[in-house]
Amino acid sequence: MNITLRAFIKKELTQTLRDGKMRALLFGAPIIQMTIFGLALTTEIKNIKLAAFSQPGDAMFERVTEGFYSSGWFARAAHAAVEDPFELIASGRADAVLIAPDGGLARSSERGDGKMQLLVDASNATKARAVEAYSKSIIAAAAVREYGASGEPAIQFDVRVLYNPAMESSMFLVPGVMGMLVCLITIILTAMSLTREREIGTFETIVSAPLSNAEVLLGKTVPYVVLGIADAALVVAAGYLIFGVPVRGPLWQLALVALAFVINTVSIGTFISTVSKNQQQAMLGGFMFLFPAILMSGVMYPVENMPGAVIAAAYLDPLMYFVRLLRNIMLKGGDSYVLWSNLGALLFMAAFTAALAYKRFRQTLN
Helix, strand or coil: CCHHHHHHHHHHHHHHHCCHHHHHHHHHHHHHHHHHHHHHCCCCCCCEEEEEECCCCCHHHHHHHHHHHCCCCEEECCCCCCCCHHHHHHHCCCCEEEECCCCCHHHHHHCCCCEEEEEEECCCHHHHHHHHHHHHHHHHHHHHHHHCCCCCCCCEEEEEEECCCCCCHHHHHHHHHHHHHHHHHHHHHHHHHHHHHHHHCCHHHHHHCCCCHHHHHHHHHHHHHHHHHHHHHHHHHHHHHHCCCCCCCCHHHHHHHHHHHHHHHHHHHHHHHHHCCCHHHHHHHHHHHHHHHHHCCCCCCCHHHCCHHHHHHHCCCHHHHHHHHHHHHHHHCCCHHHHHHHHHHHHHHHHHHHHHHHHHHHHHHC
């Protein structure tokens, strides 16, 4: 190898690896992200929240529902204070609701019409298909257990699919992709803004201007908040016009949750820019946050499928709350319980990340 080329390669490697932050991004980030990939990505649907409604004393129905809970696929959905099964589905407290026939399952099955009703939330088409398949298997096993294989009346169920009758995957995936795109654009743009100013030498001019720290920070972040809101409106319109994803909830809810989410992402991007020395580090730092955030958001796979430790970390992910809100507002009409519980978490995280970004930004200016 040419001695000049060898020296040039050595120089580039030394320059890249002598920075501790760059070494952490190059070698630490892949390990962390590979671990999250391995834990978070699974095609098996588990922990499906199931609620059951029956009359007291319906022993056969109780045995059937116990078969659901003991299967390992379903978990009990708390519904002591909710008597409307449709409200349970709309609020996200349950993914499916099993309803016993009038008069009890045992009596109706003896008459030959032992049909239960299964309400399924099909806003996630993949989960809805899994619920139906699992339910058929469990009901068939219960029929054999109760009556044997002698041709006696079997236990049956009718499936009623809610919010996505055609079970189109796009209805579930498009709102998630919308949130992912807004997150990607705002974090990367904001993360690179300050580092770009430093590299081209204009940051000192900004600092020397007769502006307070808060004014400088607002001047650097408000434009990206406005752009983020515009991008959010654009992707919602594209989802509606191109993919036919409905917008069943009020637009003010979409605007409010988009504002709270964009404040989060712009604040995170600003924090990344304050700890990065150049645009390369800022971009890598942005992607280091984005990949785990996307994996743990439920965009592709349900959060409930993940291990407990990953689920706990997912509750620190603003993208998870935004995707939940988008899907609920666009597909279900904006249930108030889902709106205020998830929006409250987003607003709290927005306040925290904005305060953290301001503190770090002020230290950078000083």
